[in-house]
Amino acid sequence: MGLDFHIDHLQLLSPAGEASESAGPIAEDAQLLRRLYRAMNRTRVFDAKAVALQRTGKLGTFASALGQEAIGVGVAAAMAPHDLLAPSYRDHGAQFLRGVSITEILLYWGGDARGSDFKAARADFPICVPVGTQVAHAVGAAYAFKLRKEPRVVATFVGDGGSNNGGFYEALNMAGVWRAPLVVVINNNGWAISTPRTIGTAAESLAQKAIAAGVLGRQVDGNDVLAVHVAAREAIEKARDGGGPTVIEAISYRLGDHTTADDATRYRDPEDLKAAWAREPISRLRAYLAAKGFWDREQETALLKQCGEEVEAEVARYLSTPAPKSDAMFEHLYATLPPAMRLQLEEARRFAPGEGDGHG
Amino acid sequence: MGLDFHIDHLQLLSPAGEASESAGPIAEDAQLLRRLYRAMNRTRVFDAKAVALQRTGKLGTFASALGQEAIGVGVAAAMAPHDLLAPSYRDHGAQFLRGVSITEILLYWGGDARGSDFKAARADFPICVPVGTQVAHAVGAAYAFKLRKEPRVVATFVGDGGSNNGGFYEALNMAGVWRAPLVVVINNNGWAISTPRTIGTAAESLAQKAIAAGVLGRQVDGNDVLAVHVAAREAIEKARDGGGPTVIEAISYRLGDHTTADDATRYRDPEDLKAAWAREPISRLRAYLAAKGFWDREQETALLKQCGEEVEAEVARYLSTPAPKSDAMFEHLYATLPPAMRLQLEEARRFAPGEGDGHG
Amino acid sequence: MAEVTLVEAVNLALAHEMQRDADVLLLGEDIGVNGGVFRATNGLLGRFGRERVIDTPLAEAGIAGVAIGMAAMGLKPVAEIQFSGFIYPAIDHIINHASRLRNRTRGRLTCPMVLRSPCGAGIHAPEHHSESPEAMFAHMPGLRVVIPSTPARAYGLLLASIRDPDPVMFFEPTRLYRLFREEVADDGEALPLDSCFVSREGRDATVVTWGATHYDVLAAAEQLGEEGIDIEVVDVATLKPLDFDTILASVEKTGRCVIAHEAPRTAGFGAEIAAQICERGLYFLQAPIKRVTGYDVVVPLSRLEKQYMPSVERIADGVKQVMEAQ
Amino acid sequence: MAEVTLVEAVNLALAHEMQRDADVLLLGEDIGVNGGVFRATNGLLGRFGRERVIDTPLAEAGIAGVAIGMAAMGLKPVAEIQFSGFIYPAIDHIINHASRLRNRTRGRLTCPMVLRSPCGAGIHAPEHHSESPEAMFAHMPGLRVVIPSTPARAYGLLLASIRDPDPVMFFEPTRLYRLFREEVADDGEALPLDSCFVSREGRDATVVTWGATHYDVLAAAEQLGEEGIDIEVVDVATLKPLDFDTILASVEKTGRCVIAHEAPRTAGFGAEIAAQICERGLYFLQAPIKRVTGYDVVVPLSRLEKQYMPSVERIADGVKQVMEAQ
Numbered sequence A, B: 001m002g003l004d005f006h007i008d009h010l011q012l013l014s015p016a017g018e019a020s021e022s023a024g025p026i027a028e029d030a031q032l033l034r035r036l037y038r039a040m041n042r043t044r045v046f047d048a049k050a051v052a053l054q055r056t057g058k059l060g061t062f063a064s065a066l067g068q069e070a071i072g073v074g075v076a077a078a079m080a081p082h083d084l085l086a087p088s089y090r091d092h093g094a095q096f097l098r099g100v101s102i103t104e105i106l107l108y109w110g111g112d113a114r115g116s117d118f119k120a121a122r123a124d125f126p127i128c129v130p131v132g133t134q135v136a137h138a139v140g141a142a143y144a145f146k147l148r149k150e151p152r153v154v155a156t157f158v159g160d161g162g163s164n165n166g167g168f169y170e171a172l173n174m175a176g177v178w179r180a181p182l183v184v185v186i187n188n189n190g191w192a193i194s195t196p197r198t199i200g201t202a203a204e205s206l207a208q209k210a211i212a213a214g215v216l217g218r219q220v221d222g223n224d225v226l227a228v229h230v231a232a233r234e235a236i237e238k239a240r241d242g243g244g245p246t247v248i249e250a251i252s253y254r255l256g257d258h259t260t261a262d263d264a265t266r267y268r269d270p271e272d273l274k275a276a277w278a279r280e281p282i283s284r285l286r287a288y289l290a291a292k293g294f295w296d297r298e299q300e301t302a303l304l305k306q307c308g309e310e311v312e313a314e315v316a317r318y319l320s321t322p323a324p325k326s327d328a329m330f331e332h333l334y335a336t337l338p339p340a341m342r343l344q345l346e347e348a349r350r351f352a353p354g355e356g357d358g359h360g
Numbered sequence C, D: 001m002a003e004v005t006l007v008e009a010v011n012l013a014l015a016h017e018m019q020r021d022a023d024v025l026l027l028g029e030d031i032g033v034n035g036g037v038f039r040a041t042n043g044l045l046g047r048f049g050r051e052r053v054i055d056t057p058l059a060e061a062g063i064a065g066v067a068i069g070m071a072a073m074g075l076k077p078v079a080e081i082q083f084s085g086f087i088y089p090a091i092d093h094i095i096n097h098a099s100r101l102r103n104r105t106r107g108r109l110t111c112p113m114v115l116r117s118p119c120g121a122g123i124h125a126p127e128h129h130s131e132s133p134e135a136m137f138a139h140m141p142g143l144r145v146v147i148p149s150t151p152a153r154a155y156g157l158l159l160a161s162i163r164d165p166d167p168v169m170f171f172e173p174t175r176l177y178r179l180f181r182e183e184v185a186d187d188g189e190a191l192p193l194d195s196c197f198v199s200r201e202g203r204d205a206t207v208v209t210w211g212a213t214h215y216d217v218l219a220a221a222e223q224l225g226e227e228g229i230d231i232e233v234v235d236v237a238t239l240k241p242l243d244f245d246t247i248l249a250s251v252e253k254t255g256r257c258v259i260a261h262e263a264p265r266t267a268g269f270g271a272e273i274a275a276q277i278c279e280r281g282l283y284f285l286q287a288p289i290k291r292v293t294g295y296d297v298v299v300p301l302s303r304l305e306k307q308y309m310p311s312v313e314r315i316a317d318g319v320k321q322v323m324e325a326q
C-alpha cells in the first residue's frame, strides 16, 4: 500500500539557447517567439526606467521584475483576453500584455490609486501587496466563472516566499476541492527579500506544495519562456476544459534588489548573482532566435528604440498627471459616502495644501 | 528530471484482530498491549459518562473521542514524561496518560478554567479550540527545546478538517525548516463536524500534506493501536535524535456526534457508521489479546468495573467543586492586575449572584 | 405573517434573496447538509443546490478571501464564519481587501459581500464561542457593521446587507437566536442600514445599546419604569456608518446617557458613542455618561459568563447612577 | 551618552536584553543578515547567532503562533511583524492565545512575548505600509499596547516590554525612526509601562497623543505658544493598560482637551480617552473635546498621505477650536 507522487520539470531551451528535441511546434513558431521576445524586452526597458525614476525622486518604492520577464510574459501570452489575472506586485510583465498601461503602473508606484483603475483590463485584479492573499481572490473569481459556466480561466502569481504562507495553502486547497479553473504560478526567484528560498521551506521544490492540495504541480525553467508558455498553455487549457487547477513553479532569479528600498548586497553573494545572469531569459531567447534566423541585429536595434520611446512617452504622461485631490480619499470608499463623513471630506479640503502639482 | 515522493501506510493489526507478519516485537509485548488496552477502555468509559452528564445538564458541550481511542493512547504511550503535548479538544485519551485528571477535563467542559491548571502535566498545553492553532504552539515549544538542547519532543494533534487550515501549514513548514523535534498527528476521523474529509481537501491522503513542508508524512491505520504506537515511537525517536518532524495521519472514524451539540444523523449515512463500528480499535485489540491469551473475561470485567468506579469518583469530585468566583475573571489576566481594573473587579463582586454552588 | 425566531428570520432573509437574485450564494463551514451549526441555513442546500450553498474546508481566511474574489466578479456571496471567535484569521482579507477594493480601484471592482457571524455569550457554549468583536470592525474604513436585536430587524437588515453594494459585517447574537419570537412578514422589505432604531421612548435617560444587550436593556426599562424612571432605548443596529443624529437627539431630550454593550469596555464601540456625545452633545449632558459593558477581561468560560455580561441589574444600576448624578 | 535615532534605540534595547538574558530571542522576516528592513535588528545576527535571531518564512500567523509556544516554555521571544499592515493574520494567535494563556491556565503557563511592528504613514511607503492598528489591540483583554514617541522612550519602554511577564504589542512609528536624535544612555534602565508621560506642561488645554503624532503636537505647541496658547502635551505611550489618572489630572488643570492620533477616528483609541473623560472628568470640561485624527478612510497611497494625517496645522486648529468654545 501507499501513495506515489511525481513532480516533473520542463525545460525546452537550454541556458545557451539551444532547443531540446522535445520542444515541439513552439520552437518553430517565429511569430509567437518574436512576440514573447518583444514583450520581455519591453518589460526590461520599463523596469530600468522605473528604477531610474525612483532614484531621481520621481517614483515611490518600486519592485522590478528584472530577470523574471519570461514568467509574466510566458503566462500572460497564453491567456485569452476574457481570462483573468490576479497579480502580485512584481507582475507588470504580465499586466502589460493584459492591456494595463505603463502609465497606470507608474501611477500606482507613484502613490496614486488611479493607477489601479485599468482602462483596458477592466476585470483584472489590481496589484496585490499582502503576500499570497491574491490567490484566494483568484480562487473566488474562478469559482464565479465555473458557477456561471463562463469559459474563463484565472491566472495568479505568487512568490517563493508567498508559497510558504497559509493563505496560499488554504486557497489552493479550496481550488483543489472545487476544481476551480485556475493556474497558480509560483515565481521562484530564489529570494523573499533577504530570505533565501531554503530558509523559507524545507520542501525540495515549490511545485510539490500542490500535492498537499491534491492539485497537479509542475516545475518549469522560469528563464525559459518557451517552457513557461507551454506549461501555462497546457494548464489553462486543462482548466478551461474543467480539469481543475495547476500549480506551476517557475524557477528564475531576482537579478535586481527586492525593491528600490532594498540593498541586496547586504545579504547576497555577488557570485550567485553573476551565475544567475548566465541563465537569464532574454539573452537566452535572443541566442535561439538569432541562431534560427528569426531575429537580427536591425530588429534588435529597432525594438530597443521603440521600447525606449514608448516608455518615455508613458513616463511623460505619468509625470504630467495632476496629483489626486484630497476628495479622492473619500471617493469610492463606499458606493455612496455616508452623510456624516461629509464633514471630514470638507475638513480635508480645508487643510489640503495647494493641490494640483504633477507627479514629477 | 523531476522529483518522486512516497507515502507509506502502516497497519499491524487487521480489523479482525490478526497481527501482520511484520508486526514485530510489539505484538508479543503483553504488558504494553494491556496498558494500551486499559487506557483505551478508560477513555471510552469516560466518554460515555461525560456525554451522559451533558445530557442531564451537568456538563457543557463535550467532544467525545469515541472510536478514536487508539490514536491518543497509542501516541501518548510513546511519549516520555518530559515530552510535551499540545492537544486539540478531542485528545483527553492522550491527556489522561500524561497525567491530566478526569476531574480537570470535566471542569474544563463544565465551564471552569481551573480544569486547565493541570496538577500533573504542568508543562503541557491546555485544550485548544481554535482549530489548528495548537500546531504553531507545538513548533515554538519544540524550537525552545532544541535551542536549549533539552532532549524533549513535542506531540500535537490536529483533525482532518484542521489539516486544511493555513495555520497548520505555516507551522509545519516552519518545523520543516527548523528541523523541530515534533510529531504532528492528524486524527483523520473522516469528518469536520458535518464536512466529510473529501469536501475538506482533494488530497488523496492527509499524510501527503507533509510533502509541502519537506517533512516526512506517513499514514497509519488509526484504529490499530499497535500501528499508531509504533509509528509514534519511531517519529519521537527520530525527533529526539535531531531528525526533525514527522506527520502521522491516523485514519479512524468519529463514531459519535461531533460534540454533544451536534446531531450527526442530519448528515451521516447510518450504513457508514455501522461499517465503521466493524473497524473500531478496542474490540480489535481485545480479539488479538484474547487470541494470544493475553487477556481474559475476568480481566475484562475487572477493568470495566475499575474504570467505572474511577470515573464515578472523579465525577463526584467534579460535581462537588465549588463554582469559581467572579474574581477568577480578573485573576491571572496579567501577572499583576492593573490598578485601574480594581474597580471593575469590585463591580463584578457586587453583582455576583450567590456564588459558591457546585457544578451540579 | 408568522412568528419566527431570530435565527429563522435570518434563514428567511437568506432564502428570499437567493430566490430573488441568482447572484447570491452562501459559503461557510457546515452550512450545507447540516444547515449550519445554528440552522441558519437550514434547508437552503436542498432548495438552491451545492453550487450556491458551499460547504467549505475549515479555513476562515480562505473563506473571506474567496468571497472577495466572487464578489469582485459580481456575485453576492454571503459567507458564514461559524463563531465570531474564529473570525480573526479572516480579518486580514476583510481590512486589507474587502473594505478597500472599491477605493483601491476607483470603483472599477467592488465587493458586495456579507460576512455573517454568530456572536456573544450567554448560551453556555465552549471556549471561544462567546466573542463580541464588533468594535474592531467598526474601526475599519470602508466596512458596514450591523448587529440585529430582534427577528424583524434581523430579517430587514440582512436583506439590506445583502443588497448593499459594499461589504457588510453582520453579527448575530446567539443568545437571541431562539430567545423569543416576533411576527416577521417575509415580504422582502429591507430596513435602512443608516439608522438607529428608537426601541422605546422615554424621558429620563437614554440607553444606547445593540445586539443581545438590547434585550436586557428593555427588561431593565420595565423594571425602571416601575420605579418611576422612564428610559429611552436606542438600538444602534448599524454601528458603522453610525447614525449619530438619532442618538444625539435622544440625549438632547433626556440629558443623560448610559451605553450598554457586551464587549469589553476599553476601546469598545461604546467609547466611540461616548466620544461623539462629548464632541457634539456635551452641553446636553446633565450627568456623566456611564458605560455598562463586559469587563476588560477575557470572556470567561460558561460558569462565569453571566458575571461577565452586562446584566439587567447592572444596566438598571447604571441608569440609576446617571439619574443620581448632577 | 550617544545621540541616537529611534530605530537605533530599538536596536540598543534589543541588544542589551539579549546580552543580559539568554532567554531573549528574535524572530521575524528579514531580521537576520539583512538586519530588518528598517535595520532595527542590525548586527544582532552576528552577535547572537542564528538560533537567537531567526529569519522566518513569510507567515505572520505562524510567527505569532510559534512565539507563543516559545514563550510558554519560558523563552522571551521578540517577534517582528515587518509592517503593521501585515499584522492582521497574526491577530488570531494574539487575541485567542497570547492574551489568554495565563488566564486560561490559571497562571500555569504564561506568555512573556513582545510583538514589535513598525506603524504609521508619512514615509512615502507603498500600499499597506502605513497602518495604525493600535486600537484593535487596545480592545483585547490581557494585552499591553505600547507606542514610543522618542528614542529614549523607545529604549526604556522596549526594555520594559521585554521584561514584562505578559504579552506586549510594541508599535514603532516609522516616521520617527530617523526623524531626530536624542541622547540615550544604554544603561538598561526601563521606563514604566503604566504611565503616560507629560511631555510639555501647559495651562490652557491638554493635547493627548501618542506615536508619530506626538512629534507634530509638540510642533503645534511651539506655534500655539507664539500665539499665546500654552498647551500641555500628554504622550500616552502605553495605551493598554491606560494610565488615565495622568490624563485626568491634566484635563482637570486645563479644562480643555484635544486628542490627536493618526488612526482613523471612528472607534480609534482616542474614543476611549474621550469616553473616560466623559465618565470621570465631565465637570472639568470647559469645552467639548476635539479629536484630530486620520479620517475614516483607507490610508491613501503616498501622494495623499499628508492630507490624511493629522498635521501640525490641523492639530493647532483643533486646539483653537477647544479654546474658542465656551
Ligand SMILES: Cc1ncc(C[n+]2csc(CCOP(=O)(O)OP(=O)(O)O)c2C)c(N)n1
Pocket: A090, A129, A130, A131, A132, A158, A159, A160, A161, A162, A163, A187, A189, A191, A192, A193, A254, A258, D029, D058, D060, D082, D086
Ligand atoms: C503578508 C505580507 N508579509 C510581509 C510583506 C512584506 N514583504 C513584501 S515582499 C516580501 C517578500 C516576498 O517574497 P516572495 O513571495 O518570494 O516574492 P518576491 O518579492 O520575491 O517576488 C515581504 C516579506 C508583505 N507584503 N505581505
Ligand SMILES: Cc1ncc(C[n+]2csc(CCOP(=O)(O)OP(=O)(O)O)c2C)c(N)n1
Pocket: B090, B129, B130, B131, B132, B158, B159, B160, B161, B162, B163, B187, B189, B191, B192, B193, B254, B258, C029, C058, C060, C082, C086
Ligand atoms: C478556526 C476554527 N474554525 C471553526 C471552528 C468550529 N469547529 C470546531 S470543531 C470543527 C471541525 C473540526 O474538524 P476536525 O479538524 O476534523 O477535528 P474533529 O472535530 O473531527 O476532531 C469546527 C469547524 C473552530 N473551533 N476553530
Ligand SMILES: [Mg+2]
Pocket: A159, A160, A161, A187, A188, A189, A190, A191, A192, A193
Ligand atoms: Mg521571491
Ligand SMILES: [Mg+2]
Pocket: B159, B160, B161, B187, B188, B189, B190, B191, B192, B193
Ligand atoms: Mg475530523
